[in-house]
Amino acid sequence: MELNEFLKQIKGRVLIAGIGNPLRGDDAVGSYIVKALSNEKINAILIDCEDKPERFIDKIIQHKPDTVIFIDAVHMNHEPAAVVFLKEENLLHTGISSHQSNLKMCIEYIRSKIKTEIFIIGIQPENTDFGKSVSEKVLGVAEILKNILIQALKK
Template identity: 80%
Template sequence: MELNEFLSKIKGRVLIAGIGNSLRADDAVGSYIVKKLSNEKIDAILVDCEDQPERFIEKIVHHKPDTVIFIDALHMNHEPGSVVFLEKKDLYHTGISTHQTNLKMCIDYIKSRIKTEILIIGIQPENTDFGNRMSEKILDVAETLKNILIKALLLSRF
């Protein structure tokens, strides 16, 4: 889906869940974005799931958000730094999370517990080797996405 369509689906109480392992270079991108957003004045609940989103399902459900946005590095065979905006149904056909627990299973469980719109921002990593830092390309993409989310969440509230 295109960015504008993605943004139009963000409604009501918003929870942004970043997924990432800070020890695996670009894999950290979801967590990195959520940490950067925590310094901003936005109308959203922020959850850093690190590399185990399954451990945060109950916290997500507890908040009863109208919209959940997962941000994660996805291996999609695209150019590094490519970004895709997905709905739950798209995840079954596109991309594989870099994490042990299947993101699809987490989403299915959340959907079984609460009525919420689930959206996913997937970023194609350049490097997920253990012990490396995030690449400049992915840091630039993270900054752009952070700014898009700030603008969307501030504007959607007025």
């Protein structure tokens, strides 16, 4: 889905969940973006799941969001820092794989408990080696996405 189509579908109470392991380079991008957004005045609930989204399912459900946006490093065989905007069905029913195989189960469980629209912002990592920092390419796209979300969700 294109960026403009994605932005038009964000409605109501919004929850953004960042996913990523802070010790594995670009894998940390989802957490990085959520942490960066926490300093901004936006109409969204922010949760940094790090690399354990399953631990935050109940918290997500308790907020009863109309829209849930997961931000995650996703291996798509694209150029590093490529971004895709996916509806949950795209993750659940295609070959696109997140580094978090349990994200699919988390989405299915959330869907079984509350009525919400679920989206994934997937970012192609360049390097997920242990002990590495987020790469310059992925940091650049993370800043752009942060600014897009600030504009879309500003108070």
